[in-house]
Amino acid sequence: MDFLEANDGVVLLVGLLLVAGIIVAKFSNRLGLPALVLFILIGMLIGSDGLEIVYFDNAEVAQLVGIFALVIILFEGGLQTKWATVRRVAVPSISLATAGVVITSLCIGGTAYLLLDFTWYEALLLGSIVGSTDAAAVFAALKERNIKAKLGATLEAESGTNDPMAVFLTISFIELLTNVDANIWMLIPSFFWQIGAGIIFGLLFGRFASFSINHIGLESSGLYPIFSVAFALLAYSVTAAVGASGFLAVYIAALVIGNSELTFRYSIFQFNEGFAWMSQILMFIILGLLAFPGQVFTADVMLAGIALSFVLMFVARPLAVFISTAFLGYTMKERTFLSWAGLRGAVPIVLATFPVVAGLDNAQLIFNLVFFIVLTSALIQGSSISYVAKLLHLVGPKKEIPYHSIELVSMGSANAEMVQFEASEESAIVGKQLYEINFPNDATVSAMVRNNELVTPGGNTEVQEGDFLYILVSRQQKDDLRRLLNRKKHPEPKTTQ
Known part of the structure; x- marks a missing residue:
């Protein structure tokens, strides 16, 4: 042609x-x-x-x-x-x-x-x-x-x-x-x-x-x-x-x-x-x-x-x-x-x-x-x-793909970044209310997504397994935030009869 x-x-x-x-x-x-x-x-x-x-x-x-x-x-x-x-x-x-x-x-x-x-x-x-x-x-x-x-x-x-x-x-x-x-x-x-x-x-x-x-x-x-x-x-x-x-x-x-x-x-x-x-x-x-x-x-x-x-x-x-x-x-x-x-x-x-x-x-x-x-x-x-x-019975847990996303205005010249975190069963912050979590001073939980629905976070909002947290943090404190989020729950001590 x-x-x-x-x-x-x-x-x-x-x-x-x-x-x-x-x-x-x-x-x-x-x-x-x-x-x-x-x-x-x-x-x-x-x-x-x-x-x-x-x-x-x-x-x-x-x-x-x-x-x-x-x-x-x-x-x-x-x-x-x-x-x-x-x-x-x-x-x-x-x-x-x-x-x-x-x-x-x-x-x-x-x-x-x-x-x-x-x-x-x-x-x-x-x-x-x-x-x-x-x-x-x-x-x-x-x-x-x-x-x-x-x-x-x-x-x-x-x-x-x-x-x-x-x-x-x-x-x-x-x-x-x-x-x-x-x-x-x-x-x-x-x-x-x-x-x-x-x-x-x-x-x-x-x-x-x-x-x-x-x-x-x-x-x-x-x-x-x-x-x-x-x-x-x-x-x-x-x-x-x-x-x-x-x-x-x-x-x-x-x-x-x-x-x-x-x-x-x-x-x-x-x-x-x-x-x-x-x-x-x-x-x-x-x-x-x-x-x-x-x-x-x-x-x-x-x-x-x-x-x-x-x-x-x-x-x-x-x-x-x-x-x-x-x-x-x-x-x-x-x-x-x-x-x-x-x-x-x-x-x-x-x-x-x-x-x-x-x-x-x-x-x-x-x-x-x-x-x-x-x-x-x-x-x-x-x-x-x-x-x-x-x-062959080799099927694992179903892959869950989150359908939510957050589009940010460019912050290339700003001293801030949005961090996404999925709370797993082992996460130390699961089961805690936001006010109980010792976030860095320059970190703010801007949004939460639970079961594909947006949750407006407040101080009394409890973090649950499977929640997606979107946290705005200064780049200087990003590593501190990561360390906090990556902490695992301590195993409960065994009780003796």
Whole structure:
């Protein structure tokens, strides 16, 4: 269409795609399908093999958009992750992110070698591309599902940290296929550099970002979320520039930032959540555009794809989980669930563009197979996560999402901040009236929300479990307020008969 070739037409198309993506996200749970599948289908529908609204076959652009979107998605996921939860599952998550990826890659690579006319390097390249779970798919699938916290944290930490291994293996096999002088043993030090430097750069950027956000004193509160995103992009690009894992650096930096005390914390979190959704919508639509249904849904690709998907879901992933989590305190049911919940998504498709960009033989076939495997994984595994969790009795408490919010006039130049606090069962202030609580002098409880209803606080108002308190406090006394709010109830002494 000529209109779409003009700038105004492109702007219109992007707007329509975002609206369509948001509507799809709203109804995806009702349809029982993961949103990412529907986003991909939108891209395929408007592409050259569909309605022919957009012709797109530029793997380099798709790769760039995919990397940018994954940085935003990983950053948002890391911000929302509690360090106390991740720390308990650090060892199994790292095991899954390293040994698990290798085991999965070997199983899929061996199957591809037997089924297809591939060399061993080509087969293992395919295995490496689909070897890692996908952060975008896992974060989206678990966001509002009441899976037990231990399992959710394991899956999120694994998906946030297993990209370096997949990227390393993918690039290594491309190097072996394109460079006759390359030796696989020479590439091993590169992996340790990617992991080690990625962690170090992530910690440094996370701490520097937290300090900068709290001390820069911007005039507008709307600049703080943008400032945080800038650090995410810097963490990725600087780390990648020195040959280390930029994705790992972004996730580690986000963990540090999200678990620090931040100025305008909730503005930063809300902005990044919306930005991650927008990135996810556009990324999956563009990846859908890049896939030509006439090439993906051929008999040869579908037969091989079904066989590889079967091996991935029922052999490779379970084998990787059971070996990687052996003797680490997971029950048989928990390991079964972890096996089923290893979703594939954007990362394998983005990695599948690497062989295309490198101009390898069979690159297009590899891309088509990976695309089919991702669709199969998302459709079958993604749509049944909640059902499998219920079947295995691994459902935790229902996630409650507060629908209330308080919008503040920018206080960037003021010496004050609004602190939100949820009173839990262990909070020392629960059961006390406000006048009994020794708040700092410059702290005022401005509002309370109880059962999604606004309560006007007074001195005799009692704090109850589940209450949300909004407290205006000077920045000098913010730490004192935090210490007060974080106090736990002392256990009642046992009485003797």
